[in-house]
Amino acid sequence: MFKGWRHSLTLRLALAFALLATLVFAALGLYFSRAADRHMAELDTHDLHGKLALIAHFAASEASAKDFSARLDNALVGEHGLVVAIDDAQGAVFRWPDTAVADVLSRAAVVPEQQAQNLHLDNADYRVLAIRLERAWGDTVQVVIARDIRHHTAFLEQLRADFRLAVLAAALLTALVGVAIARRGLAPVRAIARAAGRISAGQLAERIPEQNVPPELAELVHAFNAMLGRLEESFTRLADFSADLAHELRTPIHSLRMQTEVSLGKPRSVEEYRDLLASSLEEYERLSRIIADMLFLAKADHGLVMPHQEQFELRALCGDLIEYYGLLADNVSLTLVGEALTVNGDRLMLQRAIGNLLVNAINHAPPAGWVRLALATQGAQAQISVSNSGTAIPTEAQEHIFDRFVRLEQNHEGSGLGLAITRSIVTAHGGSVAVHSDAQATEFVIYLPMP
Amino acid sequence: MKILIVEDEPKTGDYLKQGLAEAGFTADLLRNGLDGMHEALAGDYDLLILDVNLPGLDGWQVLKALRAAGRDFPVLFLTARDQVEDRVKGLELGADDYLVKPFAFSELLARVRTLLRRGRAKETTTLVLADLELDVLKRRATRAGQRIDLTAKEFALLELFLRRQGEVLARSFIASQVWDMNFDSDTNVVEVAIRRLRAKVDDDFSPKLIHTLRGMGYVMEIR
Numbered sequence: 001m002f003k004g005w006r007h008s009l010t011l012r013l014a015l016a017f018a019l020l021a022t023l024v025f026a027a028l029g030l031y032f033s034r035a036a037d038r039h040m041a042e043l044d045t046h047d048l049h050g051k052l053a054l055i056a057h058f059a060a061s062e063a064s065a066k067d068f069s070a071r072l073d074n075a076l077v078g079e080h081g082l083v084v085a086i087d088d089a090q091g092a093v094f095r096w097p098d099t100a101v102a103d104v105l106s107r108a109a110v111v112p113e114q115q116a117q118n119l120h121l122d123n124a125d126y127r128v129l130a131i132r133l134e135r136a137w138g139d140t141v142q143v144v145i146a147r148d149i150r151h152h153t154a155f156l157e158q159l160r161a162d163f164r165l166a167v168l169a170a171a172l173l174t175a176l177v178g179v180a181i182a183r184r185g186l187a188p189v190r191a192i193a194r195a196a197g198r199i200s201a202g203q204l205a206e207r208i209p210e211q212n213v214p215p216e217l218a219e220l221v222h223a224f225n226a227m228l229g230r231l232e233e234s235f236t237r238l239a240d241f242s243a244d245l246a247h248e249l250r251t252p253i254h255s256l257r258m259q260t261e262v263s264l265g266k267p268r269s270v271e272e273y274r275d276l277l278a279s280s281l282e283e284y285e286r287l288s289r290i291i292a293d294m295l296f297l298a299k300a301d302h303g304l305v306m307p308h309q310e311q312f313e314l315r316a317l318c319g320d321l322i323e324y325y326g327l328l329a330d331n332v333s334l335t336l337v338g339e340a341l342t343v344n345g346d347r348l349m350l351q352r353a354i355g356n357l358l359v360n361a362i363n364h365a366p367p368a369g370w371v372r373l374a375l376a377t378q379g380a381q382a383q384i385s386v387s388n389s390g391t392a393i394p395t396e397a398q399e400h401i402f403d404r405f406v407r408l409e410q411n412h413e414g415s416g417l418g419l420a421i422t423r424s425i426v427t428a429h430g431g432s433v434a435v436h437s438d439a440q441a442t443e444f445v446i447y448l449p450m451p
Numbered sequence: 452m453k454i455l456i457v458e459d460e461p462k463t464g465d466y467l468k469q470g471l472a473e474a475g476f477t478a479d480l481l482r483n484g485l486d487g488m489h490e491a492l493a494g495d496y497d498l499l500i501l502d503v504n505l506p507g508l509d510g511w512q513v514l515k516a517l518r519a520a521g522r523d524f525p526v527l528f529l530t531a532r533d534q535v536e537d538r539v540k541g542l543e544l545g546a547d548d549y550l551v552k553p554f555a556f557s558e559l560l561a562r563v564r565t566l567l568r569r570g571r572a573k574e575t576t577t578l579v580l581a582d583l584e585l586d587v588l589k590r591r592a593t594r595a596g597q598r599i600d601l602t603a604k605e606f607a608l609l610e611l612f613l614r615r616q617g618e619v620l621a622r623s624f625i626a627s628q629v630w631d632m633n634f635d636s637d638t639n640v641v642e643v644a645i646r647r648l649r650a651k652v653d654d655d656f657s658p659k660l661i662h663t664l665r666g667m668g669y670v671m672e673i674r
Contacts, residue, residue, distance in 0.1 A: 281666030288553045323604065324630045327643040352634040359638055 010182040017178035018171040025170050029163035033156060040152045041127065045116040048129040051082065051145050059135040068135065069094050081148035083126065088141045109144045118149075125149050188217050192224060204232035237403070244405040248290055248415070252283040286415075293417040297404060300424035307346035307428050311451055314341040314382065317351055318373050325358045332365045332388075338375030343382050344451035345429045353425040354384060356418035357444045361388035364442065380450050381431075387443035398435050422446070452567055453495065456480045457487030457513065458502040458529070463552075467500065470556050471563070484508030488516050496524055498566055500559075501546075503530045503537065511544060518545040525566040527559075557621040557668050564618060578613035580660055581673050583652065585613050594656050604629055605648050612661065612671035621668040645669055 054075060062068040076084065076096050085106035086094035095102040104121055111130040119126045126146040134140050195208045207228060213221050263276045299305050318336055326334050343350070354373075361371045369389035376383045393401065400406050402423040405416040422444075423433050431448040454476050458464035464480050471478040479494070481487045484505035491499055491513070499517070503510035510528055517526070525547040530537050541549050547569075548562050578585040582595045590606060592599045601609065607629045611620070622641040626632040629644075645661065653659050662670050 275665075278665035278667075284553075285555070285666070291553075320631060324626075324632055324640055325638070327640050327647075328638060348633050351632070355632070355634070 009186065010179050013182040014175040014178035017174035021170040021174040022167055025163065025167040029160065029167065033160055033163070036156055036159060040149070040156075041116065044127045044147050044149060044152070045129070048116060048127065048145055048147055051084070052129055052131065052143065055084070055086075055143055055145070056133055059133050059141075061136065063136060065093065065135070065137070065139075072096070081151075083144075083146040083148070085144045086141050087144075088139055093141055105146050106142075106144050109146075111142045111144065119146070125153050185214070188213050188221070192217075192221060196224070199228065201235065204228060204235055241404055245294060248405065249287065252287050256280055256283050290415050290417070293415055293421060297417065297420055297424055300421075300428060303428075305349075305424065305428040307349055307425070309344055310347060311342055311344050312347050314343050314350075314384070315339070315375055317347065318354060318375065318384075321351065321355050321358055322373060325355065325362055328359070329362045329365070329371065331367045331369075332362060333370045334362075334373075335370070336373045336375075341375045341377065341382055342451065343448050345448065346425075349425045350429070350448075353422040353446065354386070356422045357386040357446070360418060360444070361386050361442075364388055364390050366390050377450065382448040382450050384446040384448070385443055386445075387441050389441050392439050393435070393437040393442055398437060401435055402433060419444075452497045453477045453479070454498045454500060454563070455487070455491055455494065455496045456500045457482075457484065457491075457505060457510070458500070459483060459505050460502070466556075467559075470560070474560055476563075484510065484513050488513045491517055491522065492520055498524060498563060499526045500563070501526055501528045503528055503541070511540065514541070514544045514546060525569065527562060527566060529554075555621045555623065555667070557619040558624050561615070561618060561620060561624050564615070578610065580613055580616055580671065581658060582656070583613070583660060585610060592652075594652060599651050601648075601651065604644070605651070608644060608648055609652065612669070615671070617670065617672045619664055619668050619670045624668070 055072065058068050058071045058075070062071055072084070072094060073096070076082065079096075082096070083102050083105055084094065084096040085092070085102040087106055092103070092106070101122065101124075105119065105126065105128065108119055108121065109128050109130040110117065112132050117128045117130075119128050125148070127149050128144060128146040130142065130144040132140055133143050192208055195206060199206050207225050208221050210218065210221055210225065259276060259279060263272065296305070315336070315338065322334055322336050358371070358373065365371050365388040371386070371388045374383075374385045374387070376385070397406075402419045404420040406419070426433050426446050426448065429448055431446060434445045434447070436443045436445070452475075454471055456464060456467050456471070456478055458467060458480065459482050461482075464482060468478045468480040479490065479496075481490055484507040486507075487501070487505070488508055501510045501513060505513070508516075514526055514528070526545065527548045527550065528541045528546045529550050529552060530541070531552045538549055547566055550559055550562065576587045578587065584593050585591070585606075587610060592601050592606065592609060608625065611625065611628050625641050625644075630640075632640075645663075649661050653661055658673055660671050660673065662672065662674065664670060
């Protein structure tokens with residue numbers, strides 16, 4: 001289950017979510033705790049200033065130290081957590097509450113200090129204000145007032161603890177959400193996998209619906225469907241091909257069987273038997289040739305045709321081909337044009353590839369027509385063009401003209417494998433073939449890489 | 452001329468033997484590699500026809516053993532697979548020629564004769580059959596004393612026929628020997644060439660020398 005967790009999209013997404021949530025909550029928490037801290041400090045300071053103003057008022061309005069202390073005592077009744085320490089040059093003048101804390105604070109505070117200062121004494125936190133004050137009767141005292149802020153810091157501590165918990169919860173929650181989103185987001189991928197699982201040789205028509213697919217996956221689905229299309233096409237071609245092959249082999253076997261059965265039906269002369277055997281031999285030859293050609297094409301399909309590599313001159317070879325096949329061209333003018341051309345490849349195979357094109361051209365040139373074999377170089381390519389006068393090959397037929405058993409005419413001349421073999425040979429040489437046809441002429445071109 | 456055939460496929464072996472016997476050879480047939488090797492080492496043969504796929508010892512092992520024992524008579528091997536490696540291996544092990552199944556019997560016969568002829572008497576430069584004469588050096592052909600004009604290929608074709616009088620020449624063999632066309636194409640180019648040659652050599656003369664054997668090829672002889 002955890003195999004490949006390193007690359008799991010779900011895990012990555014969950015972690016990313018958790019990290020993001022942690023960062024955001026931590027930042028927020030920090031901000032709020034700072035803000036609360038600042039706000040509390042402001043409140044405390046305001047309160048301390050208020051008390052300070054009261055003390056200053058008493059100091060100005062009361063006539064004696066006694067009155068002042070009594071008035072202050074009264075005013076401070078009920079104040080919790082407030083410490084007031086007033087000292088003159090001789091020592092303590094006023095303490096509230098009357099404990100050691102006030103003495104300690106009075107010593108610790110820096111006087112005068114308009115800004116509130118924080119002091120930590122005896123396990124408690126105090127916010128402190130200290131000033132010098134002149135009283136109505138003329139003496140000067142230092143006033144230190146402090147507010148115990150333990151409950152504030154406790155509140156902030158609590159707040160921070162809550163936030164930490166919230167961060168943890170949020171991280172967990174978002175991680176879960178991340179997992180859920182990843183699962184949901186990857187559902188189309190699982191659909192693709194399921195569709196792929198359903199596909200078999202018999203069900204290549206299966207496609208993944210391209211609507212309702214997230215745009216991010218549309219490309220994948222499209223490519224997948226296109227691949228299925230190509231597979232289906234080649235599979236159909238293979239099936240057609242098998243059927244064609246069966247047909248091609250059945251026809252000569254059928255005629256062999258017929259003529260043998262009929263001949264054996266009654267006694268015949270030696271001449272007749274000889275004829276039968278000769279005719280059978282011709283059929284056998286045809287069968288052998290089809291099988292050899294098929295074998296060659298099958299090998300070529302599997303990349304097993306390894307052309308022998310040698311450098312040789314192509315024009316001489318073409319001259320020989322023209323001389324040989326020229327015997328077939330009774331009423332057709334045959335020309336060879338082009339300079340000497342050195343190519344790299346298998347002499348026998350290329351002889352066959354070009355020969356097939358030449359036979360085709362001669363067979364399809366009309367009486368008094370022409371056939372032209374032209375050699376040229378274009379960049380790093382050798383071009384061997386075989387063209388003949390005659391009618392155009394329909395565009396839709398041109399597309400499949402290099403496929404096996406494709407015959408343009410219904411008369412069964414040739415095995416229908418010649419052009420397929422030519423293409424296989426040229427492909428095995430790293431080249432390509434093309435056909436152009438219009439009303440005046442048809443041209444087949446072999447492109448070969450130059451040495 | 453004694454020929455040993457080592458071939459395990461019953462029908463092929465039988466007909467090879469019969470065909471060679473009828474062509475005037477003494478042919479022995481063995482059906483597995485081990486017997487074949489012993490017989491080839493013990494007997495006095497001029498040629499060995501060796502199938503590659505054999506029970507017991509395969510053709511390669513037989514060939515290796517023969518060459519190791521210093522037997523240098525020609526070996527023609529038969530293979531069902533048209534693999535370059537097969538060809539290269541056979542020729543490296545010391546085979547002299549090979550044929551890929553299925554092959555035409557006339558093709559086999561032609562190769563057998565070539566192998567047996569190899570290394571023997573120098574080829575003559577004047578070839579004669581009936582009143583047809585061919586001077587190979589002067590490139591001259593005459594019939595009944597009349598000069599016959601031939602193209603270079605027609606001359607080569609006639610020379611092939613005259614050198615192989617009485618032998619059946621398959622069309623594929625002719626195409627490869629005269630035009631260097633080594634693939635089996637189902638065209639009738641050779642037929643056309645023979646027709647033209649006949650028009651020059653045979654049509655106006657008697658007896659006819661070039662004969663067609665339907666389904667097999669052509670033969671030049673006096674009938």
